[in-house]
Amino acid sequence: xxxxxxxxxxxxLVGAVVGAVGTVAHQATVTWGVTxxxxxxxxxxxxxxxxxxxxxxxxxxxxxxxxxxxAILAILLFSQKSAGGSVLIPNNLLGQxxxxxxxxxxxxxxxxxxxxxxxxxxxxxxxxxxGGNGLS
Numbered sequence: 001x002x003x004x005x006x007x008x009x010x011x012x013l014v015g016a017v018v019g020a021v022g023t024v025a026h027q028a029t030v031t032w033g034v035t036x037x038x039x040x041x042x043x044x045x046x047x048x049x050x051x052x053x054x055x056x057x058x059x060x061x062x063x064x065x066x067x068x069x070x071a072i073l074a075i076l077l078f079s080q081k082s083a084g085g086s087v088l089i090p091n092n093l094l095g096q097x098x099x100x101x102x103x104x105x106x107x108x109x110x111x112x113x114x115x116x117x118x119x120x121x122x123x124x125x126x127x128x129x130x131g132g133n134g135l136s
Contacts, residue, residue, distance in 0.1 A: 008066045011054070015070025018047055019102070022071075023078040023088050026098040040094050044101050047071060051109040061110050068106035075102060 021043070028039030054064045079089040079099060089095040 007063070011063050011067045012070035014050070015067035015072075016074040018050055018067075019071035019074030020078060022047060022098065022102075023075055027090070027094055029094075037094055040097060040101075043098065044105065047102055048105050048109070051106060055109050055112065064106075064110060068102070068110070072102055072106065075099065 023043075025039040026037075026043045028037075030036050030038050051064050051068055054067055055061070058064065075089070075098065079087070081087050089098060
């Protein structure tokens with residue numbers, strides 16, 4: 001029980017770190033004829049990979065939920081105006097996408113059905129062969 005709590009605390013912290021790093025990096029852009037928001041793309045990709053990886057590894061959704069809550073709370077914390085008046089998430093398109101994107105991604109990843117049960121081979125009933133229909 002104690003190890004499960006420690007795992008959840010660590011997953012929450014990992015989510016908070018991903019959310020904080022993404023908050024700092026999401027405004028980075030590169031201009032090659034057109035402006036490409038590499039910071040936002042990379043931040044959302046890292047966040048999505050983390051949640052999908054946890055969802056695929058675990059048998060339940062709780063570790064993914066704890067990680068998503070940690071990231072979303074960090075993002076919401078850093079969206080507030082600081083004591084000095086600066087903001088890390090400005091009110092522009094990239095900022096709005098960074099605020100809404102992780103919530104939508106978490107909802108999709110958490111709602112995705114567990115398909116691993118449908119990939120398991122069916123067990124044949126007693127007295128029948130695995131490939132037969134049981135009729136002789």
